[in-house]
Amino acid sequence: MSTILELRRVTKQYRGVAAIANVDFALRTGEVHAIVGENGAGKSTMTKIMAGVTTPSGGEVLFDGKPVSFATPRAALNAGVAMVFQENSLVPSMTVAQNVFLGDEKFFNRMRGVYIAAQQLMGSLNFGVDPWATVATLGAAKKQMVEIARAVRQQARVIIFDEPTASLTPEEIQLFFALIERLKRRGVSIIFISHAIEEALTIADRITVMRDGAVITCEESAKLDRESIIRAMVGRSLSTALYSKEDASARPIGPQILSVQDLSMGNAVRNNSFSIYGGQITGMFGLIGSGRTETAKIIAGVLKRRFFHGGEVLYQGKPVRYGIPRGAIQDGIVYVTEDRKLEGFFGSMSIAQNLQVAQLAANRPVLFVRMNAAKDLARQWIEQLQIRAIDGDAHVTELSGGNQQKVVIARSLVQKPKLVIFDEPTRGVDVGAIAEIHALIRRLADEGLGILLISSYLPEVLNLSDRILVSQRGRIVEEFNAADADEESIMYAAVH
Amino acid sequence: MSALARFIDYFRGSGEYSVSVPPFDGALRPNERLETALELVQAPEPDNLVTLADGVVFSSADSLLRFELDAPAGAHTSAVPLHRLPSTVTALAARDEALAIGLEQGGIVILGGRHDGATISALDGVAINCPTALAFEDADTLLLANGSASHPPSRWKSDLLDGGSSGTVARIDLGTRRTARLAAGLAYPLGLLPLADGGLLVAESWRHRLIRLDVSGKISRVLENLPAYPGRLAPCREGGAWLALFAPRRRLVEFVLREPAYRQRMMTEIPSEYWIAPTLRPMASFLEPLQGGMLKQLARLKPWAPSRSYGLAVRLDAKFRPAESFHSRADGCRHGVRSVLEVSAGLLAASAGADAIVIVPRPEEH
Numbered sequence: 001m002s003t004i005l006e007l008r009r010v011t012k013q014y015r016g017v018a019a020i021a022n023v024d025f026a027l028r029t030g031e032v033h034a035i036v037g038e039n040g041a042g043k044s045t046m047t048k049i050m051a052g053v054t055t056p057s058g059g060e061v062l063f064d065g066k067p068v069s070f071a072t073p074r075a076a077l078n079a080g081v082a083m084v085f086q087e088n089s090l091v092p093s094m095t096v097a098q099n100v101f102l103g104d105e106k107f108f109n110r111m112r113g114v115y116i117a118a119q120q121l122m123g124s125l126n127f128g129v130d131p132w133a134t135v136a137t138l139g140a141a142k143k144q145m146v147e148i149a150r151a152v153r154q155q156a157r158v159i160i161f162d163e164p165t166a167s168l169t170p171e172e173i174q175l176f177f178a179l180i181e182r183l184k185r186r187g188v189s190i191i192f193i194s195h196a197i198e199e200a201l202t203i204a205d206r207i208t209v210m211r212d213g214a215v216i217t218c219e220e221s222a223k224l225d226r227e228s229i230i231r232a233m234v235g236r237s238l239s240t241a242l243y244s245k246e247d248a249s250a251r252p253i254g255p256q257i258l259s260v261q262d263l264s265m266g267n268a269v270r271n272n273s274f275s276i277y278g279g280q281i282t283g284m285f286g287l288i289g290s291g292r293t294e295t296a297k298i299i300a301g302v303l304k305r306r307f308f309h310g311g312e313v314l315y316q317g318k319p320v321r322y323g324i325p326r327g328a329i330q331d332g333i334v335y336v337t338e339d340r341k342l343e344g345f346f347g348s349m350s351i352a353q354n355l356q357v358a359q360l361a362a363n364r365p366v367l368f369v370r371m372n373a374a375k376d377l378a379r380q381w382i383e384q385l386q387i388r389a390i391d392g393d394a395h396v397t398e399l400s401g402g403n404q405q406k407v408v409i410a411r412s413l414v415q416k417p418k419l420v421i422f423d424e425p426t427r428g429v430d431v432g433a434i435a436e437i438h439a440l441i442r443r444l445a446d447e448g449l450g451i452l453l454i455s456s457y458l459p460e461v462l463n464l465s466d467r468i469l470v471s472q473r474g475r476i477v478e479e480f481n482a483a484d485a486d487e488e489s490i491m492y493a494a495v496h
Numbered sequence: 497m498s499a500l501a502r503f504i505d506y507f508r509g510s511g512e513y514s515v516s517v518p519p520f521d522g523a524l525r526p527n528e529r530l531e532t533a534l535e536l537v538q539a540p541e542p543d544n545l546v547t548l549a550d551g552v553v554f555s556s557a558d559s560l561l562r563f564e565l566d567a568p569a570g571a572h573t574s575a576v577p578l579h580r581l582p583s584t585v586t587a588l589a590a591r592d593e594a595l596a597i598g599l600e601q602g603g604i605v606i607l608g609g610r611h612d613g614a615t616i617s618a619l620d621g622v623a624i625n626c627p628t629a630l631a632f633e634d635a636d637t638l639l640l641a642n643g644s645a646s647h648p649p650s651r652w653k654s655d656l657l658d659g660g661s662s663g664t665v666a667r668i669d670l671g672t673r674r675t676a677r678l679a680a681g682l683a684y685p686l687g688l689l690p691l692a693d694g695g696l697l698v699a700e701s702w703r704h705r706l707i708r709l710d711v712s713g714k715i716s717r718v719l720e721n722l723p724a725y726p727g728r729l730a731p732c733r734e735g736g737a738w739l740a741l742f743a744p745r746r747r748l749v750e751f752v753l754r755e756p757a758y759r760q761r762m763m764t765e766i767p768s769e770y771w772i773a774p775t776l777r778p779m780a781s782f783l784e785p786l787q788g789g790m791l792k793q794l795a796r797l798k799p800w801a802p803s804r805s806y807g808l809a810v811r812l813d814a815k816f817r818p819a820e821s822f823h824s825r826a827d828g829c830r831h832g833v834r835s836v837l838e839v840s841a842g843l844l845a846a847s848a849g850a851d852a853i854v855i856v857p858r859p860e861e862h
Contacts, residue, residue: 253522261516262747271747271802273519309509309751312516319511467525477800479525 003065004029004189005050005081005158010059012045014398019045020213022059027158032180032190034204034221036197037233038432042213043193044400047160050191051083052076074103082156084147084164092136096122096129100150121149126175139288145172148179159183160191163401163428165199172288177203195429197229209233234432250466250482254278256317257419257450258299258333263311265303268294270474271311276419281441281451283465284476285458286494291474292454293338296421300335301328302343315419329362332418336409336425338454344408345396351407352378352392355414362415381410386436402433409440419450426460438464458487470494515750518723523810523818526799530807530845531828533854537563537575541776542846542853544588545730545837548595552837553578554846554853555585560595565839579607586649589630589638596638598627600650604640604668611636611670619666619675626655628663629699629728631688638668639678639696641685653773655684656702657752657759665698665709678709687729689737697737697816699726704745706816718816724808725774728835735814738843740836743774744806775805776832776848797827805831809845809856822856830854 005027020042052070070076097118118131127145208218209232258276297303301322337343356374378392470478470493478493505511539556561575587598594609603617628643645662647655663682687699694711706719724741807824824830831849842857
């Protein structure tokens with residue numbers, strides 16, 4: 001099997017710090033190659049170099065055996081290398097069809113033809129996405145589908161998927177794997193970055209493990225197993241029981257912090273009722289589209305409930321209705337978003353500035369801000385949450401996914417909350433960072449905070465929660481004690 | 497500003513004009529403990545469980561029946577008739593050999609004990625037309641809850657839909673026949689429990705709360721905003737109390753309660769069994785009103801469906817906060833639990849929906 005894309009001793013430095021150093025990598029024609037590693041291991045940097053998103057500081061990139069230097073993603077795409085990003089790169093105000101054909105519009109663009117072509121493309125991929133829908137109205141899974149469709153349409157010879165399954169349901173993942181197989185049969189080479197090791201073992205022909213900016217191992221997937229991959233990833237013995245219950249006894253129920261009663265918003269949230277208690281982690285499981293995120297956003301003032309008979313939210317016994325998140329934040333309710341790139345931080349600001357802005361939202365307006373205080377704040381939280389960044393002046397966009405997530409969490413915690421809503425807190429986060437985030441969530445609950453944990457990953461819900469709510473079609477349909485719950489009964493409640 | 501806020505609340509159905517209902521969670525987390533409980537006795541619409549001597553006495557229509565508790569666990573037992581009354585028994589209290597019996601036709605009858613044969617038909621000249629709960633304070637003193645001044649007990653739905661708040665609680669000296677009104681203007685008092693300190697715990701159904709009447713006459717709220725209508729109270733051995741909640745509060749019913757014109761027309765034109773109101777029995781007819789759709793899948797009603805009937809009994813701790821609960825959910829049949837009684841073997845619950853008395857064994861006997 002010939003090699004289509006190769007990196008030789010490639011290095012990339014940011015402000016003198018190497019994100020990857022002397023990396024050798026080879027992608028064979030028609031293979032599915034998984035790249036796994038902790039956040040900050042250099043996976044995204046390496047693939048961004050391949051896709052022309054960034055340029056290497058040293059080393060050589062070869063495509064079809066010839067040295068290339070992709071200055072832009074367009075140059076890489078023209079050569080046949082496309083990348084589907086973890087955080088989608090779609091234009092929210094455009095329709096699905098417009099996004100699929102973005103950058104490829106003809107001078108006289110016939111929109112009818114664009115929509116028909118988009119519909120055919122979506123149909124051929126088994127994606128149930130309406131080409132006329134505005135992207136902003138789509139959920140994370142459907143946005144991911146549009147991204148994939150865009151890459152497939154451009155007939156790329158190499159497609160790089162960065163965490164493609166993070167926002168997909170199990171059924172959608174199966175469809176996605178079938179799509180990968182079809183692309184593979186057409187001779188397309190696939191690079192598949194994932195934190196889900198089981199997925200990598202299932203779909204990939206070969207697996208490359210990266211750590212600290214270097215390739216640790218590259219093997220046929222048949223020769224690897226979960227244990228050996230984790231060992232190579234973290235370079236230490238991490239508990240293999242990451243998702244096993246640490247302590248079977250649930251935390252005692254605390255005072256009721258929040259009571260949601262018959263909350264309604266469009267078709268997404270319908271008469272939803274549940275309560276959150278202090279000192280406990282309340283897990284909320286449900287399939288994508290079950291209204292969990294919308295419910296959380298209504299509580300936090302990000303979305304508005306139905307104007308007439310939209311239900312009640314009682315926070316510490318008093319009815320609340322927040323027009324904007326600031327009111328919720330000042331009362332002590334914070335929402336840690338599932339879409340960190342879009343809603344979690346300001347990409348153009350440093351860690352310190354991001355934390356300071358979050359702190360300002362929780363306090364009274366001030367005339368002047370002290371940057372030294374912001375830097376002290378950043379230093380404190382970088383240390384406390386073990387954010388791997390050069391310093392507080394580093395831009396959040398320069399950080400890996402897991403460290404970005406920690407910044408998003410830190411932004412919420414500087415607001416001194418009483419109720420924290422975590423929405424998919426470990427999406428796109430590596431195993432090492434997952435353990436750290438889980439420990440943090442447990443610690444917050446032990447300190448008496450009310451925690452609502454929204455997750456689509458059942459082992460995570462089972463591992464962390466003291467009580468588990470199951471959401472279906474916009475309402476809570478079942479509640480389990482953590483001790484009584486198992487995957488089968490939770491999934492049954494979520495589906496039937 | 498406050499008036500404007502109230503007007504906005506009225507306009508959009510929020511704040512005090514909200515029709516939302518608190519969820520069943522925390523100590524009220526749904527389970528199947530009532531639905532899977534052992535059936536002890538079958539009888540039409542059993543109610544008013546009390547202990548008398550070594551047995552348990554309960555009412556079913558116009559009869560009082562008695563059964564022994566020495567039947568082995570899991571076995572059905574049969575109840576034997578004890579008394580037959582001139583109309584349906586609506587309230588019952590027992591002390592030593594005496595039974596105080598409230599009747600659908602109005603008034604109270606005492607059977608057994610030193611006041612055997614006594615009848616009380618009025619309080620301060622006002623007829624006792626709706627005796628809903630009775631409790632002996634001592635051998636000569638009876639506590640009475642008269643649920644409504646305008647409706648008999650069998651028309652409790654009408655009282656709810658009319659926004660009834662004409663209930664009273666009174667103390668009756670059986671020796672002198674003197675009465676003292678302890679509280680008035682109550683929204684259907686349905687449960688009474690004398691407390692050790694001389695106070696009285698009252699379940700006020702239509703206001704979904706428990707209140708406490710102190711010896712001094714002071715009224716305080718003990719437990720509010722329950723997600724179901726509270727009914728009879730019974731003492732708990734661990735301290736606190738047992739509370740039967742005979743029907744769930746639902747958003748649709750709350751909405752209808754705030755629509756007087758619609759409500760009046762419904763009550764005039766539609767048979768009461770099809771009213772949008774709580775019931776004691778699970779749905780049996782497709783004519784019955786449902787709240788929302790998607791409640792049935794493969795002909796099976798969802799357990800979380802907002803049904804008009806439900807089975808619920810709650811143990812309240814020493815501070816009268818819910819500590820644990822026993823449920824029969826929307827897909828079950830042991831609904832309309834109007835009375836509960838703790839016995840040595842466990843908790844007895846009289847379910848009008850299942851026409852049965854069931855026993856939930858003590859946890860260690862599971």
